[in-house]
Amino acid sequence: MMSLITKFLVPTVKRARLLSTTFYLLGFMGVLPALAVRFPDGRVAFDRPPKLLDVNTPYPDVSVTDTTYFFTVQVPANAGEPLQRIVLTQQPAQETILFLPEATQAYVGSRRNRLGLGEVNFDSQAQTLSVNFNPPVPPGTRLTLAVSPERNPFYDGVYLFGVTAFPVGEKSQGQYIGTGRLQFYRGGNGGLN
Structure with a gap:
């Protein structure tokens, strides 16, 4: 009986250990594909959510018209799902910034490499700008979302601005990815008085 255990069980245990170590190392090195988080009720979430990297505007003076705010977002290679939608929510402030949804753009690298957009909506009551990507943005992409206000605040x-990212799916679970901060100055030179 002992020889049967030694003959069959020990090699099987060694193979199982070797196999589990191999899968662990492959996963650690990023060779195995990332899978999205799927909840029992059908909701889908990113395995690794996108990151808000930067927010800026070239014209930080108050009341400037014809300007743009740039939100740079990284969708990690191991996100598990493509990025379907970004929602920007202005936090309470002295003034609500009104956005022009039709002027919204998204691109990878330079503005020549535009991403397709689906529906873009601005809700002034909720102070949210919702931007849908069509097609969705694949994992491993660094994108810039360019949004235009009617004017900078007075x-x-x-x-x-709170930034929430949503993966593809009818029941996608949004994940808060950061707060964008813009500072506006009075004085005509972007605060360089």
Whole structure:
């Protein structure tokens, strides 16, 4: 009986250990594909959510028209799902910034490499701008979302925007990926007085 255990069980255990170590190392090195998080109720979430890398505007003076705010987002290679939608929500401030949905653009690298957009909506009551990508943005992409306000706020100060990313899916679970901060100045030179 002992020889049967030694003959069959020991090699099987060694193979199982070797196999589990191999899968662990492959996963650690990023060779295995990432899978999205799927909840029992059908909701889908990113395995690794996108990251908000930067927010800026070239014209930070109050009341400037014809300007753009740039939100740079990295969708990690191991996100598990493509990026379907980004929602920007202005946090309470002295003034609500009104966006022009039809002027919204997204691109990879330079503005020549535009991403396709689906529906883009601005809700002034909820202070949200919702941007859908069509087609969805694949994992491993660094994108810039360019949004245009009617004008910069009249009041100087800091304006904050919560950024939430949604993966593909009818029941996608949004994940908060950061707060964008824009500072507006009174004085005509972007605060360089």
